[in-house]
Amino acid sequence: xxxxxxxxxxxxxxxxxxxxxxxxxxxxxxxxxxxxxxxxxxxxxxxxxxxxxxxxxxxxxxxxxxxxxxxxxxxxxxxxxxxxxxxxxxxxxxxxxxxxxxxxxxxxxxxxxxxxxxxxxxxxxxxxxxxxxxxxxxxxxxxxxxxxxxxxxxxxxxxxxxxxxxxxxxxxxxxxxxxxxxxxxxxxxxxxxxxxxxxxxxxxxxxxxxxxxxxxxxxxxxxxxxxxxxxxxxxxxxxxxxxxxxxxxxxxxxxxxxxxxxxxxxxxxxxxxxxxxxxxxxxxxxxxxxxxxxxxxxxxxxxxxxxxxxxxxxxxxxx
Amino acid sequence: xxxxxxxxxxxxxxxxxxxxxxxxxxxxxxxxxxxxxxxxxxxxxxxxxxxxxxxxxxxxxxxxxxxxxxxxxxxxxxxxxxxxxxxxxxxxxxxxxxxxxxxxxxxxxxxxxxxxxxxxxxxxxxxxxxxxxxxxxxxxxxxxxxxxxxxxxxxxxxxxxxxxxxxxxxxxxxxxxxxxxxxxxxxxxxxxxxxxxxxxxxxxxxxxxxxxxxxxxxxxxxxxxxxxxxxxxxxxxxxxxxxxxxxxxxxxxxxxxxxxxxxxxxxxxxxxxxxxxxxxxxxxxxxxxxxxxxxxxxxxxxxxxxxxxxxxxxxxxxx
Numbered sequence: 001x002x003x004x005x006x007x008x009x010x011x012x013x014x015x016x017x018x019x020x021x022x023x024x025x026x027x028x029x030x031x032x033x034x035x036x037x038x039x040x041x042x043x044x045x046x047x048x049x050x051x052x053x054x055x056x057x058x059x060x061x062x063x064x065x066x067x068x069x070x071x072x073x074x075x076x077x078x079x080x081x082x083x084x085x086x087x088x089x090x091x092x093x094x095x096x097x098x099x100x101x102x103x104x105x106x107x108x109x110x111x112x113x114x115x116x117x118x119x120x121x122x123x124x125x126x127x128x129x130x131x132x133x134x135x136x137x138x139x140x141x142x143x144x145x146x147x148x149x150x151x152x153x154x155x156x157x158x159x160x161x162x163x164x165x166x167x168x169x170x171x172x173x174x175x176x177x178x179x180x181x182x183x184x185x186x187x188x189x190x191x192x193x194x195x196x197x198x199x200x201x202x203x204x205x206x207x208x209x210x211x212x213x214x215x216x217x218x219x220x221x222x223x224x225x226x227x228x229x230x231x232x233x234x235x236x237x238x239x240x241x242x243x244x245x246x247x248x249x250x251x252x253x254x255x256x257x258x259x260x261x262x263x264x265x266x267x268x269x270x271x272x273x274x275x276x277x278x279x280x281x282x283x284x285x286x287x288x289x290x291x292x293x294x295x296x297x298x299x300x301x302x303x304x305x306x307x308x309x310x311x312x313x314x315x316x317x318x319x
Numbered sequence: 320x321x322x323x324x325x326x327x328x329x330x331x332x333x334x335x336x337x338x339x340x341x342x343x344x345x346x347x348x349x350x351x352x353x354x355x356x357x358x359x360x361x362x363x364x365x366x367x368x369x370x371x372x373x374x375x376x377x378x379x380x381x382x383x384x385x386x387x388x389x390x391x392x393x394x395x396x397x398x399x400x401x402x403x404x405x406x407x408x409x410x411x412x413x414x415x416x417x418x419x420x421x422x423x424x425x426x427x428x429x430x431x432x433x434x435x436x437x438x439x440x441x442x443x444x445x446x447x448x449x450x451x452x453x454x455x456x457x458x459x460x461x462x463x464x465x466x467x468x469x470x471x472x473x474x475x476x477x478x479x480x481x482x483x484x485x486x487x488x489x490x491x492x493x494x495x496x497x498x499x500x501x502x503x504x505x506x507x508x509x510x511x512x513x514x515x516x517x518x519x520x521x522x523x524x525x526x527x528x529x530x531x532x533x534x535x536x537x538x539x540x541x542x543x544x545x546x547x548x549x550x551x552x553x554x555x556x557x558x559x560x561x562x563x564x565x566x567x568x569x570x571x572x573x574x575x576x577x578x579x580x581x582x583x584x585x586x587x588x589x590x591x592x593x594x595x596x597x598x599x600x601x602x603x604x605x606x607x608x609x610x611x612x613x614x615x616x617x618x619x620x621x622x623x624x625x626x627x628x629x630x631x632x633x634x635x636x637x638x
Contacts, residue, residue, distance in 0.1 A: 032620045039618035253613075260612050260619060261605075265595065267623035268630075272591050276584065286580075293579050294572075299358035300579060301351045301637045304586035308635050311587075316627050318620045 002030045006037045009136050014109065017136045021111060024128045027121075032319040035128055038135035043256075045077075045134040046243060049159025050144045051152050051181070056165040057191040060226040061235070062144050066102050068236045074140050075107040077133040081126055081155050082114050082146045109133065123154045127263070130158055156184055158259070160252060161242045163187045163235070166205070168197035182208060185219050187238045193223035193231065217245055267318055275316045280307050321349045325356045328455050333428065336455045340430060343447045346440075351638040354447055357454035362575075364396075364453040365562060368478025369463045370471050370500070375484040376510040379545035380554070381463050385421050387555045393459050394426040396452040400445055400474050401433050401465045428452065442473045446582070449477055475503055477578070479571060480561045482506045482554070485524070487516035501527060504538050506557045512542035512550065536564055586637055594635045599626050 005023075008016025020038075023031045048065075050058050062078060069076050102108050111129065115122045126143065133141050143159055145152040156162050164185040169192070188205050190198055202221050209218060220238050224231035246252035280286050289307065292298040324342075327335025339357075342350045367384075369377050381397060388395050421427045430448065434441045445462065452460050462478055464471040475481050483504040488511070507524050509517055521540050528537060539557050543550035565571035599605050608626065611617040 036618045036620040039620075040615045043615060257609060257613055261600075261609050264605075264609070264612070264619050264623050264626065265599065267619060268595055268599065268627055269592055271623065271627060272595065272630075273588055276587055276591065280584065280587065281580075286583075289583070290576060290580050293583070294576055296359045296362060299355045300583050300586060301355040301358075304583050304590065304637050307583065308587055308590060308632065308637070311591075311632060313627065313630060313632065318623050318627070 002033045002037070006034055009038060009132065010041060012137060014106070017109065017132055020132045021129050024125050024132070025113070029319070031128065035131055036319065038131060042131055042134040045130075045138050045141050046161075047130060047141045047143065047159045048239060049156040049162040049184075050142060050165065051156050051162065051184075052165030052189075053167075054146060055169075056167050057226055058144055058146075058165050061165060061189065061191060061224065061232075062142055063102070064226060064229060064232045065142065065236065066108060068232065069140055070102075070105065070107065075138050077109040077136070077138040077141045078111070078144065079126060079129055079133075079141065080110070080112045080144045081122065081152075082112065083122055083152065083155070109136070109138065120154075124266075126155050127158050153181065153184060160246060160255070161186045161239055163189050163239070165189045165191050166201060167192045168195045168201045182212065186217065186242050187235070188219055188221045189224055189231075189235055190221060191224050191226065194225050194227065198223060216249060216251070217242070271316055271318055272313075275313065276311065279311055285310070321352045321356070324353055328357060328451065329360060331456060333425070336428065336451055339451045340448050343444050343451070344432070348638070350447065354450055355638065357450055361450055361453040364449075364457050364460050365480075366449060366460045366462065366478045367558060368475040368481040368503075369461060369484060370475050370481065370503075371484030371508075372486075373465060374488075375486050376545055377463055377465075377484050380484060380508065380510060380543065380551075381461055382421070383545060383548060383551045384461065384555065385427060387551065388459055389421075389424065389426065394457050396428040396455070396457040396460045397430070397463065398445060398448055398452075398460065399429070399431045399463045400441065400471075401431065402441055402471065402474070428455070428457065439473075443585070445474050446477050472500065472503060479565060479574070480505045480558055482508050482558070484508045484510050485520060486511045487514045487520045501531065505536065505561050506554070507538055507540045508543055508550075508554055509540060510543045510545065513544050513546065517542060535568060535570070536561070590635055590637055591632075594632065595630065598630055604629070 005016050005020050009020060020031075020034055023034065050062055052058055059080075066076060066078070102110075113122065113126060113129065130141060130143075143156060145155050162184050164181055164187070166188065168190065190201050190205070192198075202223065205221050220241075222231055222235045222238050224235055226232075243252075246255070286307065289298065289303045293300055293303055324335050324339050328339060339350075339353055342353065369381055371377055378399075385395060385397070421429075432441065432445060432448065449460055449462075462475060464474050481503050483500055483506070485507065487509065509520050509524070511517075521542070524540050539560075541550055541554045541557050543554055545551075562571075565574070605626065608617065608622045612619055612622055
């Protein structure tokens with residue numbers, strides 16, 4: 001079955017890409033086989049992350065960006081990730097975007113993702129879906145996340161260029177920016193720039209950037225308004241400029257290499273963890289050990305040593 | 320050296336207990352040996368967790384509780400954990416409590432802990448310090464945590480009885496209670512009960528308890544005031560009642576068994592993780608593999624399989 005899916009995706013069959021994504025979301029054991037065979041065909045998509053507090057206008061900006069990207073003849077995928085939502089399969093964003101001009105555009109693939117299990121699982125699934133879209137031949141993949149918590153930071157780190165969207169509203173745009181968000185921003189977008197306080201917001205961001213010290217790339221601050229579309233071209237130009245910077249400075253290579261390093265280690269660690277659970281937990285020996293620790297005949301450290309020595313990695317394989 | 324520390328702790332030498340705690344905080348390799356030898360002498364201390372939003376009056380309540388416990392002739396240790404603070408070694412709480420009557424009481428051992436590295440590390444260190452105090456012969460150990468985030472929930476789960484402290488202020492006591500906090504509370508304390516809104520706060524907690532369904536133990540709601548000391552005896556009585564419930568229902572046995580199960584697995588998983596880092600990362604083979612993945616000659620899943628098969632667990636021991 002997995003050969004058909006892989007071949008379908010490489011042939012550009014939308015249905016097969018959707019199928020692979022479902023398998024990923026359901027943690028199907030076939031997913032690694034598929035991702036493994038898709039892998040040689042990845043590495044060409046450019047990934048743009050869009051994050052910021054709720055109500056900052058992320059979706060409208062993504063919409064405007066889609067129009068520009070399509071005019072350039074680029075094919076695009078959008079992954080809308082909502083760590084606070086249990087929904088999946090396109091419900092949320094689908095409803096929202098169905099009204100828009102892009103709904104009938106076959107070169108745009110939109111997918112919403114929410115948590116089913118752990119946040120770590122969502123982050124892993126997002127990474128895997130990225131691979132599918134990449135192999136499927138998308139030129140640009142946009143990842144939109146709701147909110148600015150740690151889980152969003154974990155997800156957005158798969159982006160090559162990350163835009164942080166803020167608004168002048170109440171001045172708590174800046175308050176909402178945790179240290180983590182400051183670090184991941186490659187571009188700041190002050191949306192709703194027609195509102196009062198936009199100047200102050202830009203100044204505050206600028207001051208924070210001054211404080212964070214000199215770096216090879218200083219994140220530009222772009223003012224946008226989705227009301228009249230002003231600043232959207234500048235936003236796109238900033239993305240282009242950052243992409244060129246990444247390529248020319250060798251940063252893109254470096255960042256992607258670091259990501260691969262982390263990915264391989266994560267795969268190994270997850271697999272080892274599963275092996276421990278399967279071999280240790282629930283075994284008669286483990287239950288006996290726990291009761292001996294309870295009665296103080298044994299201590300947890302000696303027990304861990306004994307159990308470690310009994311772990312067998314012979315069948316410990318990803319697929 | 321570790322024999323001297325272990326013997327000292329069992330002889331009731333305060334200095335040696337402090338020494339062991341420092342080794343734990345510094346992640347000294349000797350710590351497992353010490354904890355392993357202390358373990359047969361643990362299991363008698365009763366652990367009370369105190370948590371709640373900043374400003375709820377946790378420290379004053381802990382102070383009042385110390386007075387009652389000491390009057391009963393019980394020896395007590397306090398671990399004050401602040402996940403947002405990088406301090407350690409008694410600075411914060413020390414300053415605060417030094418003014419109090421308990422400062423000169425040799426039967427009270429107070430220790431503040433903050434993060435040095437990860438929050439996971441803080442949670443592990445708290446658990447280890449608990450063991451030291453337990454072996455040191457403390458009858459009651461109080462764990463006080465600041466705030467109500469996930470890290471506090473992780474730390475407070477080592478308590479046998481958990482008190483969640485709230486105040487009527489602004490009514491956001493209830494707002495601050497995440498689902499996680501509701502689940503861990505064995506006793507609710509509405510402090511500053513002389514303030515307006517105390518009735519409403521109690522009613523809201525009661526309604527939330529109704530919604531959460533029938534359980535063997537319904538957390539009582541105790542009103543306290545640290546101004547005139549009212550309700551403090553009732554708070555102590557509630558702790559006593561919960562302790563009796565835990566013992567008579569067999570819950571204490573069950574919870575502690577679950578904790579041991581989790582602890583042993585954590586020890587194994589952490590050790591495996593360290594082994595992977597030591598054997599895989601930085602090896603020439605790993606660097607070669609990463610560059611082959613970068614050039615698409617290999618995929619991360621096949622690479623993880625190969626690296627997994629090269630892991631050697633022969634020297635993978637806790638101590």
